[in-house]
Amino acid sequence: NAGVTQTPKFRVLKTGQSMTLLCAQDMNHEYMYWYRQDPGMGLRLIHYSVGEGTTAKGEVPDGYNVSRLKKQNFLLGLESAAPSQTSVYFCASSLGTVLRGTEAFFGQGTRLTVV
Protein backbone atom coordinates (compact mmCIF):
# COMPACT_ATOMS: atom_id res chain seq x y z
CA ASN A 1 0.00 0.00 0.00
CA ALA A 2 1.88 3.07 -1.28
CA GLY A 3 -0.19 5.80 0.45
CA VAL A 4 1.02 9.19 -0.79
CA THR A 5 3.89 9.25 -3.28
CA GLN A 6 5.77 12.35 -4.38
CA THR A 7 7.93 12.67 -7.48
CA PRO A 8 10.76 13.69 -7.60
CA LYS A 9 12.45 13.40 -4.19
CA PHE A 10 15.16 15.96 -5.00
CA ARG A 11 15.58 18.64 -7.64
CA VAL A 12 17.90 21.56 -8.33
CA LEU A 13 16.56 24.32 -10.57
CA LYS A 14 18.07 27.46 -12.00
CA THR A 15 16.26 30.73 -11.39
CA GLY A 16 13.55 31.17 -14.01
CA GLN A 17 13.17 27.48 -14.85
CA SER A 18 9.84 25.74 -14.52
CA MET A 19 8.94 22.37 -13.08
CA THR A 20 6.04 20.27 -11.88
CA LEU A 21 5.89 18.22 -8.71
CA LEU A 22 3.63 15.21 -8.84
CA CYS A 23 1.64 13.80 -5.94
CA ALA A 24 -0.26 10.55 -6.19
CA GLN A 25 -2.44 8.87 -3.55
CA ASP A 26 -4.07 5.46 -3.68
CA MET A 27 -6.46 5.84 -0.72
CA ASN A 28 -9.37 7.34 -2.67
CA HIS A 29 -9.12 10.52 -0.60
CA GLU A 30 -11.14 13.57 -1.62
CA TYR A 31 -8.85 16.19 -0.07
CA MET A 32 -5.30 16.87 -1.18
CA TYR A 33 -2.83 19.52 -0.07
CA TRP A 34 0.56 21.00 -0.91
CA TYR A 35 2.69 22.38 1.93
CA ARG A 36 6.15 23.85 2.13
CA GLN A 37 8.42 23.56 5.12
CA ASP A 38 11.14 26.09 5.84
CA PRO A 39 13.63 26.26 8.75
CA GLY A 40 12.13 27.81 11.88
CA MET A 41 8.65 27.76 10.41
CA GLY A 42 5.90 25.24 10.45
CA LEU A 43 4.35 23.68 7.40
CA ARG A 44 2.57 26.33 5.37
CA LEU A 45 -0.28 25.51 3.03
CA ILE A 46 0.30 26.51 -0.60
CA HIS A 47 -2.82 25.19 -2.36
CA TYR A 48 -5.37 22.53 -1.68
CA SER A 49 -8.16 20.62 -3.39
CA VAL A 50 -11.46 19.37 -1.98
CA GLY A 51 -12.14 17.06 -4.92
CA GLU A 52 -11.37 16.23 -8.53
CA GLY A 53 -11.41 19.33 -10.70
CA THR A 54 -11.26 21.77 -7.77
CA THR A 55 -8.40 23.82 -6.36
CA ALA A 56 -8.11 26.63 -3.84
CA LYS A 57 -5.44 28.94 -2.49
CA GLY A 58 -3.81 28.38 0.85
CA GLU A 59 -1.64 30.58 3.00
CA VAL A 60 1.27 31.09 0.56
CA PRO A 61 -0.01 30.54 -3.01
CA ASP A 62 2.01 33.14 -4.93
CA GLY A 63 4.38 31.74 -7.54
CA TYR A 64 2.66 28.34 -7.65
CA ASN A 65 -0.16 26.77 -9.65
CA VAL A 66 -1.93 23.47 -9.14
CA SER A 67 -4.19 21.09 -10.98
CA ARG A 68 -6.36 18.15 -9.93
CA LEU A 69 -7.48 16.55 -13.18
CA LYS A 70 -7.72 13.10 -11.61
CA LYS A 71 -8.83 12.32 -8.08
CA GLN A 72 -5.64 10.47 -7.26
CA ASN A 73 -3.21 13.11 -8.56
CA PHE A 74 -2.40 16.64 -7.42
CA LEU A 75 0.22 18.57 -9.37
CA LEU A 76 2.17 21.58 -8.13
CA GLY A 77 3.75 23.81 -10.75
CA LEU A 78 6.40 26.47 -10.55
CA GLU A 79 6.30 28.55 -13.72
CA SER A 80 9.42 30.63 -13.03
CA ALA A 81 11.39 29.38 -10.06
CA ALA A 82 12.93 31.86 -7.60
CA PRO A 83 15.52 31.26 -4.83
CA SER A 84 12.77 32.04 -2.28
CA GLN A 85 11.06 28.84 -3.41
CA THR A 86 13.94 26.74 -2.11
CA SER A 87 12.17 24.52 0.40
CA VAL A 88 10.96 21.06 1.24
CA TYR A 89 7.56 20.41 -0.28
CA PHE A 90 5.08 17.98 1.19
CA CYS A 91 1.93 16.66 -0.37
CA ALA A 92 -0.84 15.27 1.82
CA SER A 93 -4.27 13.77 1.44
CA SER A 94 -7.19 13.18 3.78
CA LEU A 95 -10.54 11.46 3.72
CA GLY A 96 -12.34 14.42 5.23
CA THR A 97 -11.26 17.95 5.93
CA VAL A 98 -8.28 18.27 8.30
CA LEU A 99 -10.00 21.40 9.60
CA ARG A 100 -12.35 19.14 11.55
CA GLY A 101 -9.55 17.04 13.00
CA THR A 102 -9.28 14.36 10.31
CA GLU A 103 -5.72 13.12 10.01
CA ALA A 104 -3.75 13.86 6.86
CA PHE A 105 -1.37 11.37 5.27
CA PHE A 106 1.84 12.92 4.02
CA GLY A 107 4.26 12.00 1.27
CA GLN A 108 7.97 11.73 1.96
CA GLY A 109 8.73 15.21 0.68
CA THR A 110 10.54 16.85 -2.24
CA ARG A 111 13.65 18.87 -1.51
CA LEU A 112 13.85 21.68 -4.06
CA THR A 113 16.81 24.01 -4.40
CA VAL A 114 16.65 27.03 -6.69
CA VAL A 115 20.04 28.52 -7.54
Next chain:
Amino acid sequence: DQQVKQNSPSLSVQEGRISILNCDYTNSMFDYFLWYKKYPAEGPTFLISISSIKDKNEDGRFTVFLNKSAKHLSLHIVPSQPGDSAVYFCAAADNNDMRFGAGTRLTVKP
Protein backbone atom coordinates in the same frame (compact mmCIF):
# COMPACT_ATOMS: atom_id res chain seq x y z
CA ASP B 1 2.33 36.25 12.01
CA GLN B 2 2.79 32.94 13.74
CA GLN B 3 -0.59 31.95 15.09
CA VAL B 4 0.77 28.68 16.46
CA LYS B 5 3.98 28.75 18.45
CA GLN B 6 6.20 26.01 19.77
CA ASN B 7 8.69 27.96 21.82
CA SER B 8 11.06 25.10 22.53
CA PRO B 9 13.01 24.15 19.41
CA SER B 10 14.43 21.11 21.17
CA LEU B 11 13.88 18.87 24.18
CA SER B 12 16.02 16.07 25.57
CA VAL B 13 14.74 13.48 28.06
CA GLN B 14 15.91 10.19 29.49
CA GLU B 15 14.32 6.96 28.40
CA GLY B 16 11.44 6.01 30.67
CA ARG B 17 10.79 9.56 31.81
CA ILE B 18 7.97 11.87 30.74
CA SER B 19 8.29 14.12 27.68
CA ILE B 20 6.17 17.27 27.68
CA LEU B 21 5.91 19.25 24.46
CA ASN B 22 4.15 22.60 24.56
CA CYS B 23 2.22 24.64 22.02
CA ASP B 24 0.54 28.05 22.24
CA TYR B 25 -1.91 29.63 19.82
CA THR B 26 -3.31 33.10 19.41
CA ASN B 27 -6.49 32.63 17.35
CA SER B 28 -9.47 31.90 19.62
CA MET B 29 -11.41 30.58 16.61
CA PHE B 30 -9.26 27.44 16.41
CA ASP B 31 -11.32 24.49 17.58
CA TYR B 32 -9.36 21.42 16.50
CA PHE B 33 -5.80 20.66 17.45
CA LEU B 34 -3.51 17.97 16.11
CA TRP B 35 -0.02 16.64 16.76
CA TYR B 36 2.17 15.19 14.03
CA LYS B 37 5.50 13.40 14.36
CA LYS B 38 8.23 13.61 11.74
CA TYR B 39 11.31 11.46 11.29
CA PRO B 40 14.20 12.65 9.06
CA ALA B 41 13.62 12.21 5.33
CA GLU B 42 9.99 11.22 5.90
CA GLY B 43 6.70 13.07 5.82
CA PRO B 44 4.87 13.92 9.04
CA THR B 45 2.61 11.24 10.48
CA PHE B 46 -0.51 11.88 12.52
CA LEU B 47 -0.21 11.22 16.22
CA ILE B 48 -3.24 12.47 18.12
CA SER B 49 -5.91 15.17 17.96
CA ILE B 50 -8.31 16.93 20.29
CA SER B 51 -11.46 18.93 19.83
CA SER B 52 -12.02 22.15 21.74
CA ILE B 53 -14.96 20.60 23.56
CA LYS B 54 -12.52 18.34 25.41
CA ASP B 55 -9.60 19.13 27.67
CA LYS B 56 -7.84 15.78 27.42
CA ASN B 57 -7.42 12.99 24.91
CA GLU B 58 -5.38 9.87 25.54
CA ASP B 59 -4.01 7.23 23.18
CA GLY B 60 -1.66 4.73 24.75
CA ARG B 61 1.51 6.51 25.88
CA PHE B 62 0.38 9.80 24.31
CA THR B 63 -1.93 12.32 25.98
CA VAL B 64 -2.86 15.75 24.72
CA PHE B 65 -4.10 18.39 27.15
CA LEU B 66 -5.95 21.52 26.05
CA ASN B 67 -6.33 24.69 28.12
CA LYS B 68 -8.61 26.92 26.09
CA SER B 69 -8.53 29.86 28.47
CA ALA B 70 -4.73 29.95 28.24
CA LYS B 71 -4.73 29.04 24.52
CA HIS B 72 -2.25 26.32 25.32
CA LEU B 73 -1.94 22.66 24.55
CA SER B 74 0.62 20.09 25.50
CA LEU B 75 1.59 16.58 24.46
CA HIS B 76 2.72 14.16 27.15
CA ILE B 77 4.61 11.00 26.28
CA VAL B 78 4.91 8.50 29.12
CA PRO B 79 7.14 6.57 29.25
CA SER B 80 9.43 8.05 26.62
CA GLN B 81 11.26 5.63 24.35
CA PRO B 82 14.27 6.16 22.06
CA GLY B 83 12.01 5.52 19.07
CA ASP B 84 10.04 8.64 20.02
CA SER B 85 13.00 10.78 18.98
CA ALA B 86 11.61 12.95 16.19
CA VAL B 87 10.34 16.43 15.41
CA TYR B 88 6.84 17.06 16.75
CA PHE B 89 4.53 19.60 15.12
CA CYS B 90 1.36 20.91 16.66
CA ALA B 91 -1.38 22.23 14.41
CA ALA B 92 -4.53 24.24 15.08
CA ALA B 93 -7.58 24.47 12.82
CA ASP B 94 -10.88 26.26 12.42
CA ASN B 95 -13.43 25.99 9.62
CA ASN B 96 -11.27 27.90 7.18
CA ASP B 97 -7.67 27.41 8.09
CA MET B 98 -5.08 25.21 9.76
CA ARG B 99 -1.72 26.47 10.98
CA PHE B 100 1.33 24.52 12.10
CA GLY B 101 3.91 25.37 14.71
CA ALA B 102 7.62 25.35 13.84
CA GLY B 103 8.19 22.02 15.59
CA THR B 104 10.08 20.71 18.62
CA ARG B 105 12.90 18.21 18.17
CA LEU B 106 12.61 15.55 20.88
CA THR B 107 15.62 13.41 21.73
CA VAL B 108 15.10 10.46 24.05
CA LYS B 109 18.38 9.18 25.44
CA PRO B 110 18.79 5.49 26.34
